[in-house]
Amino acid sequence: MNLTTDRKIQWCPGCGNFGIYNALKTVLEKAIDEKRVKQENIVLVSGIGCYGYITNYYHLNSFHTIHGRVPPLLTGIKLANPELIPIGFVGDGDAFAEGMSHTIHIARRNSNAKLILHNNGVYGLTTGQFTPTSPKGFKSKSTPFGNPENPINPVTLMLVSQATFVARGFSGDIKHLQYIFDEMLKHRGFAFVEVLQPCVTFNNTYQFYKERVYKLEETDYKIGDFNLALQKSLEWGEKIPIGIFYRSELPTYEDLVLRGLDLFYDRSVPDLKDIVKEFI
Amino acid sequence: MDFSIFIGGQAGEGIKRGSMLIGKVFNRYGYHVFIMNDYGSLIRGGTDYTEIRVASREIHTSYNRFDYMFAFHRDVFEKYRGMAKENCFTLTSNDFPYDDIIKEREAEPFMKPSIVLGVLSYMLRIPENFVEGVIEDDLKKNAPKNIELFRAGYKLAEERGFNSIRLLKGDKTPKPLLYGNDAIGLGAVKGGLKVYAAYPITPSTTLLDFLAKNAEKFHIVALQLEDEIAAINLAIGSAYAGVRSMVGTSGAGLDLMGEAITLAGATETPIVILDVMRVGPSTGAPTYTEQGDVNLALNIGHGEFPRIVLAPGDVGEAFEVTALALRFAWWYQTPVIILSDKHISESARTTEIVEEDKAFLKLHPKTFSLSFSDHYPPMVKTYDKEIDGEYHRYKITPDGISPYAPPSTPDVVVHTNSTEHTEEGYSSSLPETLTKMKEKRVRKMKTIEDDFKLMRFINVFGEGSVAVVSFGSPKGAILEAMENLGIKFVQVVSLEPFPTDAVIEELKGVQKIISVEQNSFGQFADLFERKTGLRIDKRILKYDGRPFSPWALRSMFEEVLNEPNN
Numbered sequence: 001m002n003l004t005t006d007r008k009i010q011w012c013p014g015c016g017n018f019g020i021y022n023a024l025k026t027v028l029e030k031a032i033d034e035k036r037v038k039q040e041n042i043v044l045v046s047g048i049g050c051y052g053y054i055t056n057y058y059h060l061n062s063f064h065t066i067h068g069r070v071p072p073l074l075t076g077i078k079l080a081n082p083e084l085i086p087i088g089f090v091g092d093g094d095a096f097a098e099g100m101s102h103t104i105h106i107a108r109r110n111s112n113a114k115l116i117l118h119n120n121g122v123y124g125l126t127t128g129q130f131t132p133t134s135p136k137g138f139k140s141k142s143t144p145f146g147n148p149e150n151p152i153n154p155v156t157l158m159l160v161s162q163a164t165f166v167a168r169g170f171s172g173d174i175k176h177l178q179y180i181f182d183e184m185l186k187h188r189g190f191a192f193v194e195v196l197q198p199c200v201t202f203n204n205t206y207q208f209y210k211e212r213v214y215k216l217e218e219t220d221y222k223i224g225d226f227n228l229a230l231q232k233s234l235e236w237g238e239k240i241p242i243g244i245f246y247r248s249e250l251p252t253y254e255d256l257v258l259r260g261l262d263l264f265y266d267r268s269v270p271d272l273k274d275i276v277k278e279f280i
Numbered sequence: 281m282d283f284s285i286f287i288g289g290q291a292g293e294g295i296k297r298g299s300m301l302i303g304k305v306f307n308r309y310g311y312h313v314f315i316m317n318d319y320g321s322l323i324r325g326g327t328d329y330t331e332i333r334v335a336s337r338e339i340h341t342s343y344n345r346f347d348y349m350f351a352f353h354r355d356v357f358e359k360y361r362g363m364a365k366e367n368c369f370t371l372t373s374n375d376f377p378y379d380d381i382i383k384e385r386e387a388e389p390f391m392k393p394s395i396v397l398g399v400l401s402y403m404l405r406i407p408e409n410f411v412e413g414v415i416e417d418d419l420k421k422n423a424p425k426n427i428e429l430f431r432a433g434y435k436l437a438e439e440r441g442f443n444s445i446r447l448l449k450g451d452k453t454p455k456p457l458l459y460g461n462d463a464i465g466l467g468a469v470k471g472g473l474k475v476y477a478a479y480p481i482t483p484s485t486t487l488l489d490f491l492a493k494n495a496e497k498f499h500i501v502a503l504q505l506e507d508e509i510a511a512i513n514l515a516i517g518s519a520y521a522g523v524r525s526m527v528g529t530s531g532a533g534l535d536l537m538g539e540a541i542t543l544a545g546a547t548e549t550p551i552v553i554l555d556v557m558r559v560g561p562s563t564g565a566p567t568y569t570e571q572g573d574v575n576l577a578l579n580i581g582h583g584e585f586p587r588i589v590l591a592p593g594d595v596g597e598a599f600e601v602t603a604l605a606l607r608f609a610w611w612y613q614t615p616v617i618i619l620s621d622k623h624i625s626e627s628a629r630t631t632e633i634v635e636e637d638k639a640f641l642k643l644h645p646k647t648f649s650l651s652f653s654d655h656y657p658p659m660v661k662t663y664d665k666e667i668d669g670e671y672h673r674y675k676i677t678p679d680g681i682s683p684y685a686p687p688s689t690p691d692v693v694v695h696t697n698s699t700e701h702t703e704e705g706y707s708s709s710l711p712e713t714l715t716k717m718k719e720k721r722v723r724k725m726k727t728i729e730d731d732f733k734l735m736r737f738i739n740v741f742g743e744g745s746v747a748v749v750s751f752g753s754p755k756g757a758i759l760e761a762m763e764n765l766g767i768k769f770v771q772v773v774s775l776e777p778f779p780t781d782a783v784i785e786e787l788k789g790v791q792k793i794i795s796v797e798q799n800s801f802g803q804f805a806d807l808f809e810r811k812t813g814l815r816i817d818k819r820i821l822k823y824d825g826r827p828f829s830p831w832a833l834r835s836m837f838e839e840v841l842n843e844p845n846n
Contacts, residue, residue, distance in 0.1 A: 076525070
């Protein structure tokens with residue numbers, strides 16, 4: 001299986017998007033080859049940013065949508081046909097600026113969809129403005145005197161929003177990212193993966209992250225304790241944990257809303273003649 | 281026989297629910313019924329009222345003057361007493377013990393309308409057992425208490441010797457008594473609706489409630505989202521995945537949906553957007569009626585993309601138009617906006633649920649000879665590998681409509697793209713791509729225009745050298761106002777594409793044109809003049825949030841008729 005398309009990838013050399021793109025491609029190709037998922041059932045949804053063109057580079061169903069609105073689209077797709085596997089890509093602007101409320105609501109709904117955050121802490125496509133995840137004091141084109149805002153911690157936010165799978169990876173460690181994406185794919189419910197990535201042109205954090213990240217699974221960290229996960233999510237400084245912070249299995253939004261209804265295959269239209277009788 | 285009953289009180293006194301019960305009694309008793317709810321934007325208190333109009337002939341709107349006035353508080357009576365007809369029977373809390381009857385029987389304040397029903401039944405000598413049968417049917421477990429109240433009202437009216445006349449059982453077969461929003465919901469189901477998404481906003485909320493309550497029966501889901509933006513983006517996701525979806529809102533919510541409407545236009549995703557218009561701008565008067573969103577519906581969203589805007593004129597048309605809107609959205613793969621308003625959506629009338637317009641079906645006989653309950657995807661240009669070759673979401677075709685396939689189709693990759701795209705659906709901003717795709721969408725709009733020319737989408741009533749042109753809810757008042765005046769009435773159902781040729785043809789030989797609409801700018805009149813090149817001689821505009829009264833409109837028509845011809 002090869003999911004490559006004939007499109008020329010147009011990211012800066014060394015862009016963190018390559019790591020995410022390649023890691024997911026390997027994971028999906030393997031899953032299709034091993035017949036764990038059907039190729040035609042995967043649907044990729046992306047928002048707006050340099051990363052947004054990612055849907056052009058996979059030979060998979062896709063919907064390249066507008067800024068910030070990826071989560072409701074994912075839920076709509078899953079509801080319409082639960083056989084589909086919707087995987088969303090969002091940037092830090094999509095997820096926490098323009099589309100903040102959708103990101104929180106999809107998590108607390110536990111919609112059975114995946115969301116991958118390309119977190120580079122800068123608006124690259126518009127050539128270098130700060131984002132909701134940029135550190136305080138960050139000097140960007142729109143904050144020449146330093147970012148006056150406190151950054152959002154995506155992992156903490158998703159935990160308190162009751163996401164049932166919360167993980168963090170680093171685009172510079174593709175093998176580890178593959179492991180996380182594979183676990184994400186297996187999760188039934190809303191899965192959120194933050195990927196720390198450099199923007200080589202406007203915010204090159206490659207060295208910064210490389211020196212600081214460590215893997216949760218290489219420590220005695222146990223997945224499943226919410227309070228522990230919350231505490232762990234706050235660790236940010238000399239050491240930055242990556243790996244799976246939290247996982248739990250709960251009924252999904254689609255389970256609760258559909259209650260056995262099949263919207264895609266059941267095309268029967270009820271007889272209105274009987275229904276309107278009630279209005280007489 | 282044509283009379284109107286006023287029931288006034290505070291929010292929480294069951295006026296809306298009670299008027300439906302009373303309406304049902306008259307419907308089953310063989311009369312036409314129209315119910316108009318006038319209420320404020322609050323949950324308790326205020327001065328709300330309902331008009332229940334009952335007639336032996338077909339009626340189309342509220343009369344806005346009353347033969348009977350029942351008021352649970354003095355202030356609501358004082359506020360509206362000017363709308364009483366001569367010899368109007370009035371019964372306010374000053375001269376009738378509504379509250380004591382409730383208290384004595386340990387009933388709830390929201391059951392007060394059942395007392396009114398008792399008084400009315402005595403005064404019109406409608407058999408008690410007949411009325412009690414309707415109460416039982418309608419209120420189920422709440423029936424016994426309401427029957428008690430009904431009897432108390434009846435008995436007290438008898439004791440006080442209120443005047444009574446015998447209202448004979450009418451000869452009309454009872455028809456469904458539907459709110460406009462119920463009819464829109466039923467029409468959507470008829471059109472194959474599977475996903476309805478919304479954020480509560482008056483006066484569209486009752487549609488969300490209606491669909492949610494009946495979701496199981498209708499085999500649909502009706503969802504409340506965090507905002508209008510999420511609602512429409514979710515619906516677009518569902519449509520992309522292959523099921524029919526629709527959103528409902530009011531003007532302020534439509535504003536929020538703008539970016540997603542252009543998304544649907546650019547990605548060619550079928551979506552139906554209902555706007556139940558209310559008084560704007562901004563928060564305006566949320567519970568009152570207006571037709572102020574014509575320009576918004578015609579222009580919402582940046583850039584250029586094909587769209588259809590339909591405006592039903594009454595409850596029956598609301599059903600028909602909604603079912604068609606879903607068909608159009610899927611056939612043309614583009615957004616369709618339905619413009620309803622508070623006076624259609626939150627008023628109820630006895631109406632026939634008619635089969636949908638066959639004109640569109642005739643236009644595409646092959647597609648529509650299939651019963652859409654048995655074929656998937658329903659009534660859409662389905663992708664066929666043998667004819668179309670490799671799947672390209674935005675394949676260039678003569679009519680601008682590309683073959684459709686949902687994700688999950690084996691050997692098909694569906695690339696849907698909000699950025700300008702190649703036929704395959706890949707992002708591209710090359711000049712030739714932009715030109716090609718813009719021309720594709722222009723051709724699609726042309727196809728829609730050509731189809732709509734054949735379907736006409738106007739309704740024509742009466743004959744005369746003076747013509748009235750209008751759209752939407754004023755239809756009802758116009759139909760009643762023009763009776764025997766020798767006036768012709770052309771109602772426009774499709775605002776985009778505008779049925780220019782059909783309108784011009786109908787207005788040939790007409791000396792004077794009057795427009796009627798419910799806003800202050802004359803948005804419809806402007807559109808009409810722009811599209812037809814004809815001049816409107818008199819613009820009748822109303823913008824006080826209250827529906828047109830047929831008698832008031834009639835005297836305005838008479839004025840025009842009496843002007844000397846120049």
